Amino acid sequence: MSDQIYQIFEQQQKERGVDVEEVKLRIKQLNIETPSWGYGDSGTRFKVFQQEGVPRDPFEKIEDAAQVHKYTGNSPGVAIHIPWDKVDNYEELKQHAKEHEVHLGAVNPNLFQHDDYKFGSVTNADPAIRRKATEHLLECVDIARTVESKNLSLWFADGTNYPGQGDLRKRKHWMEECLREMYLAMDEDMRMLIEYKFFEPAFYHTELADWGMAYNMAQKLGPKAEVLVDTGHHPQGTNIEHIVAYLLDEQRLGGFHFNSRKYADDDLIAAAHNPYELFLIFYQIVQAQKDRSHGIRNNAENIAYMLDQCHNLEPKIPAMIRSITNVQTLYAKALLINLEEVNEAQEKNDILCAEHAVRKAFEFDVTPLLRVMREESGLPVDPMQAYLNSGYGEKILSRGKGGASW
Numbered sequence: 001m002s003d004q005i006y007q008i009f010e011q012q013q014k015e016r017g018v019d020v021e022e023v024k025l026r027i028k029q030l031n032i033e034t035p036s037w038g039y040g041d042s043g044t045r046f047k048v049f050q051q052e053g054v055p056r057d058p059f060e061k062i063e064d065a066a067q068v069h070k071y072t073g074n075s076p077g078v079a080i081h082i083p084w085d086k087v088d089n090y091e092e093l094k095q096h097a098k099e100h101e102v103h104l105g106a107v108n109p110n111l112f113q114h115d116d117y118k119f120g121s122v123t124n125a126d127p128a129i130r131r132k133a134t135e136h137l138l139e140c141v142d143i144a145r146t147v148e149s150k151n152l153s154l155w156f157a158d159g160t161n162y163p164g165q166g167d168l169r170k171r172k173h174w175m176e177e178c179l180r181e182m183y184l185a186m187d188e189d190m191r192m193l194i195e196y197k198f199f200e201p202a203f204y205h206t207e208l209a210d211w212g213m214a215y216n217m218a219q220k221l222g223p224k225a226e227v228l229v230d231t232g233h234h235p236q237g238t239n240i241e242h243i244v245a246y247l248l249d250e251q252r253l254g255g256f257h258f259n260s261r262k263y264a265d266d267d268l269i270a271a272a273h274n275p276y277e278l279f280l281i282f283y284q285i286v287q288a289q290k291d292r293s294h295g296i297r298n299n300a301e302n303i304a305y306m307l308d309q310c311h312n313l314e315p316k317i318p319a320m321i322r323s324i325t326n327v328q329t330l331y332a333k334a335l336l337i338n339l340e341e342v343n344e345a346q347e348k349n350d351i352l353c354a355e356h357a358v359r360k361a362f363e364f365d366v367t368p369l370l371r372v373m374r375e376e377s378g379l380p381v382d383p384m385q386a387y388l389n390s391g392y393g394e395k396i397l398s399r400g401k402g403g404a405s406w
């Protein structure tokens, strides 16, 4: 029965001019890093609820991340956050990841939790604090070198709460100075991914408040600096896929932090609230990838996909599996868009036909496709169920409560 459903799907797509083999191949090649911090305890400013079985150290976080990859096949990388994942020996951490068939991914410096950074890190008026912050950035370049990661992912909580609290232009210059020092310390094949966020924890002004500021910083630093789009970091109603298209065209789209949000930086399971948004983001990427094969310049081939989520109440490993399968689903749907059909409608200014050509790809059920793709890759057809049946979730309960938290 399920074979027949797939055959009907395959035939249907063939008639629309979509090569299903190519779609499966592209999904198999997806690589979405999961965040080490998403396996630890987290919460809101009102409460961190401790869950049982949460990893007690970075080694156990990697073991949990390896489970997500084991069942989904698309998350071989684990992003780390320093000092949350500080260890004495990073070589050992790298080895540990390898033993669990994953690798360490983007290295995220953390300049937002030490008391010294209360009034800013790389934008602090005190040069000694700026020095300390820069040293941490340099330390993270060294860590990336040791763990053989090519991506340094930067987010700054720096900002102010009141008008007059800081000199906005001086702070801008200080940030650039510190980032340039880091940039110059990076290897040729490393990338600096600059993340922006419009508010929080600072409420009046945030140094890198939007993609334009991050882009400008990246441009000033040089070609190894690119912009990181965290889907939760925009004001309501922002057209994120437009930002994505713009950055792709400027060859400065570095990567993504996928998560879902309703009101602010909610950090919920990717595509849980607005799956259409992620679909439209992938539409821009898929189109840019096709354009590249026709000689149109953009940087759609080297995008660092990452999840950035905190599962405050729900069990963390299944939440991560759900996120990866949601991303697989929406990428698959975007790959079903017949771009020629869209293009023809655009040329005739046929708005309804163009919109329909995009939307109808979203409306297909891609579960038969994902099932076959998983079978071909030797993966369980239902990753979530396979994980839940595995007993891993019960086994880790012996870790008890009070594991790592951010």
Ligand code: LRH
Residues within 6 Å of the ligand: 037, 108, 155, 195, 197, 230, 257, 265, 308
């Ligand atoms: C900031 C952010 C950034 C941090 C992570 C923990 O809100 O998105 O990426 O490193 O959360």
Ligand code: MN
Residues within 6 Å of the ligand: 155, 195, 230, 257, 308
């Ligand atoms: Mn983020």
Ligand code: MN
Residues within 6 Å of the ligand: 230, 232, 233, 265, 308
């Ligand atoms: Mn965030």
